[in-house]
Amino acid sequence: MAYSLPDGTKIDQVIWDNTDLYGIGMGIMSNYFPVPAIHTGRLKILIYAKNNVIIYGERLTLDGGRTRELYPYCGIYYFDKNYNELLNKNYISSIKNGSYGAGKIITEFNIPNRLLKEIINWNKIYYCRLYIHCDKSRNSGNISAYLIWE
Amino acid sequence: MDNILRDGTQIDQTVFKDLDLNLTASPAVSDFIIVPALYTGNLHIELMSKTQCTIHGEVLTLEDEETTVEIEPYVDIEYFDREKNFLFRLKKYINIPIGIYSAGTIMSEFSLPFKFLKNIENGNKVSHIKIKLNYVNDTSSGKLNAYLIWR
Numbered sequence: 088m089a090y091s092l093p094d095g096t097k098i099d100q101v102i103w104d105n106t107d108l109y110g111i112g113m114g115i116m117s118n119y120f121p122v123p124a125i126h127t128g129r130l131k132i133l134i135y136a137k138n139n140v141i142i143y144g145e146r147l148t149l150d151g152g153r154t155r156e157l158y159p160y161c162g163i164y165y166f167d168k169n170y171n172e173l174l175n176k177n178y179i180s181s182i183k184n185g186s187y188g189a190g191k192i193i194t195e196f197n198i199p200n201r202l203l204k205e206i207i208n209w210n211k212i213y214y215c216r217l218y219i220h221c222d223k224s225r226n227s228g229n230i231s232a233y234l235i236w237e
Numbered sequence: 238m239d240n241i242l243r244d245g246t247q248i249d250q251t252v253f254k255d256l257d258l259n260l261t262a263s264p265a266v267s268d269f270i271i272v273p274a275l276y277t278g279n280l281h282i283e284l285m286s287k288t289q290c291t292i293h294g295e296v297l298t299l300e301d302e303e304t305t306v307e308i309e310p311y312v313d314i315e316y317f318d319r320e321k322n323f324l325f326r327l328k329k330y331i332n333i334p335i336g337i338y339s340a341g342t343i344m345s346e347f348s349l350p351f352k353f354l355k356n357i358e359n360g361n362k363v364s365h366i367k368i369k370l371n372y373v374n375d376t377s378s379g380k381l382n383a384y385l386i387w388r
Contacts, residue, residue, distance in 0.1 A: 094352070128388045131278070133352065147306060150298040157308070158329050178309045178332035180347075191356055196331070197348040201244075201283065205342060237278040237348075 092133070092233070093190070099130075100234040102217050105137050108226035113145060117217040119166065120234060122198065125212055130198045131237045132217060134161075136187040140228030142221055143184050156184060159221035163198055166214040174206050177220070193230065197237075242283070242386070243341070249280075252368050252383035255287055259378045264313070269321060269365040270385055275351050276361075282312075282368065283384050284345040286338040290379030292372050293335055309335055310372035314349065316357075319364040325357050333372070344381060348388075 091097050102117045122130055144157040162177035180196040187193050203209040217232060240248055252267045272280055294308040309332040316324040331347045338344050354360030368383065 094355075128281070131348065147297060148300045150300060150302050152300065155297060160332060176334070178334060180331055181311065181329035183328065192353040195350045195352050197281070197346075199346050201346050202343040 096235050098233045099236055102232040102234055104231050105229045107229050110223040112223050114218055114220045119214040119216055122215050125200050128200050129236050131235050133195045134193040134230055134232045136189055136191045136193055137229040137231050138189045140187045143225040145222055162218040164216040165212045167211040168213040173208055246386050248384045249387055250385040252385055254382055255380045257380050259374055263374050264369040264371045267368040272366050275349055275363055279387050280349045281386050281388050282347055285382050286340055286342050286344055287380040287382050288340050290338045290381055291377055293376040294372055307335055313369040315367040316363045317365040318362040321365055324359055
């Protein structure tokens, strides 16, 4: 289990550790992770390639037989202390289709918090879950995801 | 020119000012934004609706010719060095949810990513960026502002 990143950044929580991207279905969802400090706006998620990773988004077959490859994307689900879902924000950050060498950052983004003021009970958010929408059947490799402060 | 957000946050730079989503051809590209403090990780962009905004993306028709899928509008970030030489384009970094936003609502917020630049040639020389907002202007309307802030 990692406790700090190669640049010395302290890891606050491990969201995924060596999680396999390959499988059946169109996405992976993390466990609940507590984010009492979310309203500081300083919580950031980093997703790393643990080994060589290939990740693809959903492939759509369009009118006329053409295909369109969507980018995989990350979403955040917000919950209160009793695990009631308050909001889900899909499409926060996209991940470029393709391959990533071991140790490469696949994506990095802050957990949005300012826009939460528009929803009811926004000040009661306590847990989040991270979601990646991707075509698991075409993926390979393992990822790790960390919550850090920045 | 706005200098401060409603919650007291100081605005560092204005990225888009009264950008008309209907009249501006997509992608809307900002001027060069100076970001020498990029590597602190504390620079954020806020997109806020100035008036009521409707924003839409590209609509795709699937093979059954009945189902349609709308792709979310998205933001690209382009990185440049001090001489404004292009270094890297981070495509579709952030998506903006399709929908209607009342005036003064935050449409999207994101920090400027920088850690991944370690894997890019000359990734330590970023001095300027540009923000590109991709959407479909025919089906979008309203005006938005975008700001660079420190957090």
